Amino acid sequence: MKKEESIRTGKPKVKPTALTHVRGVRCGNKPGSYEKEPGHQPDGRSNARRSTGINAEARNPILPEMPNLSPA
């Protein structure tokens, strides 16, 4: 490719690769995060603790045939 400068560049004030993940910083996709969250079960279902920190056990449905659906 020709070297002629069709765009005048000066000294960069930033490195374009500066915006990537730094090891050790917590991220929301980190494997194992799901397992650490209270209220989220391995089979993809959940219980009331998913949505509340106040008396979650009492907010679970009372009969086994009821799906456990906690709020958004």
Next chain:
Amino acid sequence: MEKIKVGQGDLVQMNWDPISRIIGNLGVYTKIDFKNGQVGECKVTSSLFRGYSVFMKGKDPRDANFITSRICGICGDNHATCSVYAQNMAYGIKPPPLADWMVNLGEAAEFMFDHTLFQDNLVFVDFCEQMVKETNPSLLAKAEQTAAPHAELHGFRTIADIMRAFNPFEGSVYKEALQIGRLTREMCCLMEGRHVHPSTLYAGGVGTVATPQLFTDYQVRLLNLLDFVKKAVPLNDDLFDFFYEALPGYEEVGRRRIQLACWGSFQNPRVVDYRYANMNDWGRSMFVTPGVIVDGKALTNNLVDINLGMRILLGSSFYDDWNAEETLVTHDPLGNPVDQRHPWNQTTLPHPQKRNFDGGNYSWVMSPRWFDPQSGEMLPLETGGGPLARLWSTALAGLVDTPYVKATGSSVRIQLPRSANLPETEFEWKVPQWCNTIERDRARMYFVAYAAAMALYFIDQAMNEIRAGNTRTFTDFAVPEEGLGVGFHEAVRGCLSHHLVIRDGKIANYHPYPPTCWNSSSTDSDGVPGPMEEAVTNTPIFEENGQDGFKGIDIMRTVRSFDPCLPCGVHMYLGGGKVLKESHVPMMGMVGRAKRP
């Protein structure tokens, strides 16, 4: 169709810059043969450069869906979704099924919103009473006397009444469409957070919390728009059929050989695992079947074949060739060789220069083509504006079969249940004879019905997950040091692919190829013009205005039939990190924003 020789008749230069009622920048420069009522030549310019593939280089791959969404201000969520599909493949993950149903619901809402807004508020201004009065007054007079065949369904007595309903800001359907556009966008917001740039889409799934309330909120809105859809389809048909009858020969407007591309949409979470090795299977299980359709026949429905056939040609654009540059990907994950001209291997070497319409370079838009191994042709595929290719491919494949939608091999049957004012209704979109302006436009409203019918099915599936107590919507993942991914999806206006190469945990190469790149590609190195170039050239003129006061309405209708979305222009990856200047982009046919690397 015969090509007009330059010099036959007087060619008058007529320019329209900018084109309104589209998304993005587009200028159309034509030479009209008024004596013979034909377009002799057409070149299109675009006037914007942004540089996505340049500034995405070296960034975290997880940011790709957030960034690429901003490519487009009406279909950004299509880009975000496609990027997520590419990342899922590169990271080796599969979201929980519930997440894929929710993305399908969000995307269905997007189709319903965008097609309604584009057709009823943008396209139809070209067919409205005010415009027809200014361009074809005798046609309007005829329309006043012609009864609308489906008046009892949509309530408009004459064709002229239909035309009046689309007068901008005043027509009743124009105004109703603005409101439907809001209702459908609320549905998109429910699933994807906000519109146009989603907040809750991530690689690995969605952050939207799935509850009975979420799906009820969506479902009720969906049911509330059924009346509108049931009236819109026959309304559109009446108007388009009138054009064929009242203006014999109108089928030649915007017509070209049938060469359609559909990359498939709406994943089937029971089948998809996002692995390249199984892409044929899960591609064929999508609820819009991918396919390449040529001369009315499907050449393939296999996404692996579709992927391998993609070629980015030069010929009329301002680049040096990259055949001597690094081959980033020599073989796909199945061991098939990948061509140097494939997006995975594209290195863009821009070479700004003076434009030359006479056999030289005149555009910043490259020439995406599809290599057909059977015939050896490099096909200039189009999307027909999106819905035409989707319905055509789905109809022929005969695979899609839900309680509301059935592909029959020659048509698609769509059933909508009873709604507030109208009974259960069935529509059948039949494969048409031609690929032209009217058929591109006609398919659009049918696809709104298709998307609504699909949404009804997706809601059932999502609710079944909820009723079983399944609430997981996201799967965790780690970004690999090296990775390869491709996402195939349908943007509202057609085939969309995102090709991703990861090195050292960062983006090494990223090439979105949206539909407008295909539709508005330039004449390639074999001298084959791009789809829009071909469609506009030799379009017969039906407008009654002569040179003075000429609006070029038949050309405008053709341009808009492709649903041009110019911010989704070409994205080129620049190997050396140098940037090129943007320049004016006149070219044969419509062009996307010249994205200079």
Next chain:
Amino acid sequence: MAQLTKSGIDEVHVLWISEGMSCDGDSVSVTAATLPSIEQIVLGLLPGLPKVHLHNKVLSKDTGDDFVAPFHAAARGELGPYVFVVEGSVPNEEIHSEGYFSSLGYDHETGQPITLNNWIDRLAPNALAVVAAGTCATYGGIHAMAGNPTGCMGLADYLGWDFRSAAGIPIVNVPGCPVQPDNFTETLLWLLNQVAGNTPMIPLDDKLRPTWLFGKTVHEGCDRGGYYEQGDFALDYNSPKCQVKIGCWGPVVNCNVPKRGWMDGVGGCPNVGGICIGCTMPGFPDKFMPFMDAPPGGTLSSDFTHNIYGPTIRRLRAITNTTLNKEPKWRHRCKELNTGYDPRLGAKNRKGGRRGKD
């Protein structure tokens, strides 16, 4: 004909150029507004306002020269009062010697495109008000990311942050990527009222944003804030809880989307599970990337609530919540009334009957 407005400016043009380096997303977003809607403004359904002529390429009936004509007329001083709206990043056209990055229309003499910057130079000074729609036009936005080739910026960077319109109004920035629909039309409504003489100067903060829209942080308006206070955090995107540990910048971003939703209460960002990526802010996007990583400052206060304050307060609230979830003991079907019923309570010479047990 009777004057429509107090000021006597009875007609105003809105010249909207979306040909900045944009995705047209703000124009599209405005069609989603309902409070007010674009048709309410254009059809004159709001009292006391001048008649509005909107010139926006996405919606315009006119094409080509017909569409650009009013812009040329305004540049010549022949149009009448106008509000100038810019959408999209403003490129730096000084860094190259020929060509351009963005343009609208073309010069009929030279055949060359007219750059966006040229239009800004000619239209901004005489506009009654200059509005930047969306984060690209306000602060540069996505296209101004590190490594970008165009050197683009926001309108205030181009015109100067001290710029004043012909009516003495600073640039009005309505950021958002895209702009939240009603945030924009509501701002336009104030400006039209100001042009009509009904309102004082639009209140703007130090980044030129309407104060009543952007004066609060996302966190202050987010309905997940209660989880933060209770030290209950999402660790991945499955959780309905506060997302500050998984990428949400809410506590430090100025925006009202969680409070008003995306479309009149529907949707939004962290309130519905989408981490705030700071898209209204001058630092967007670089200072928020990579988006899915926890913001560096978030750990201090969130760890405090997570580990110390939160568990304690949750336990205390649980005790109270349990108590409040129990009905008082006097609601039963037994044959005696235990409600404390006493019809002569408060009377001076009350003989009194039996008092019920509490």
